[in-house]
Amino acid sequence: MAHLDTEIAIVGAGPAGASLALALAGAGFAITLIDARDPAAKARPDTRNFAVVTGSWRLLTAIGIAERIAGETQPLHGLEAVDGGTHWFGAPSVLFGDEDLIHREEGETLGHMIEATILQAALDEAVEAETRIKKLAPARFSGAKAEPGRITIELEDGGAITARLLVGADGMNSPVRNAAGITVEGRDYGKSVFAANVTLSQPHDGIARQLFTPEGPFATLPLRGDRANLAWYMKRGAPEALAKLSPEEVEAELNHRFAEFAGEMKIDGPMGSYPLILQIAEHMVADRVALVGDAARRINPLAGQGLNQGFRDVAALHEVLVNSDRAGLDVGAAQSLSLYETARRFDANTASLALDAIDRLFSNDRMMTKPVRTLGLLAASALSPMRHRLAALASASSPDLPPLMQPQSATG
8 A cells, every 4th residue: 555644635724725624634534734824924914704604604613613703703694685777775676584594403594704814713723723634834735646546745845745635725726726737717707896894884784785786796794793894896907996095085985886775884994806707627626636615616706605615615525535435435536536526516617607697697787687687686585485595595505415514403
């Protein structure tokens, strides 16, 4: 049998990579986590906030993270979408809430809003405390060579690690994906998102609100207290320019455009922007390689599904590897990895393309699209089964999800 330094090597210690490391370590696997971040370096300002939906929150509960961050999250009690193609008041809209979840435990909500820095800090602390995880940081992946029974991972400092499986959780520009020869396809939306935290003049009641305008959506996502995270989608260049203005100048523009929708807003913290890109890997697996999170796909962040799709990758890969190991199979072999790709590819690609279609439908002012949008929102608002289905999709709370995303009562 080939000598192995570790069972599974994971490149990337963001939410997807760190949560996968914790889940697999909890199942008894020896993990090496390769993190390019320097622990001694000062963290960069991060304007991101995550909507961790029901199924993802169950995963975080299973790996011990939910209890670490519960006091620093804002429960998400409702999601509202408004068509801004007509005047906002009286415009078609749909609102669904906790009561529309039909597969939930007592006390569960649609999800939890959490600041990216808080979630990452909790994951980092849990990784450091887990004895089955060996973390290399700062360390950078430079290449890999698959061989019978193992894969050798090369690092930029000249070091090497042998493992049964290599997982790329290293983001949209994934070096692991590139080294494995996996190509990507997609499109550049030609848009960017302006992101910032704000204080609101009116209560948000734990409801995430999204206004669809011809130029792109404007969303407010509830944070603790009277704060919210806003995301404003515009043509490339406009968000970048807005982020360079003073907070007072940005507030004036926001309140001129959206005070009627969201109330008066005041900037609370750093401002930033990032480009909108749809990118889907041709395959999620290669020879002794699997991809999770943004390495597998980068999707339109409408409805906050990017992080949650990554967590679904984590839960599905965990289930496949645990079952393969219990059956005495090689967890890095094609037989095991093909099960993971089968489990995730259709669901993930469907979600990616659905969000792309929603963006195309609502982010234009063509006369032919307005009746379709109006009928869709009115139907979703009036029909309970449709609301239940939308809530299940948005919250990842359907009964066919992997065990890590099921209620604890369903998994024992």
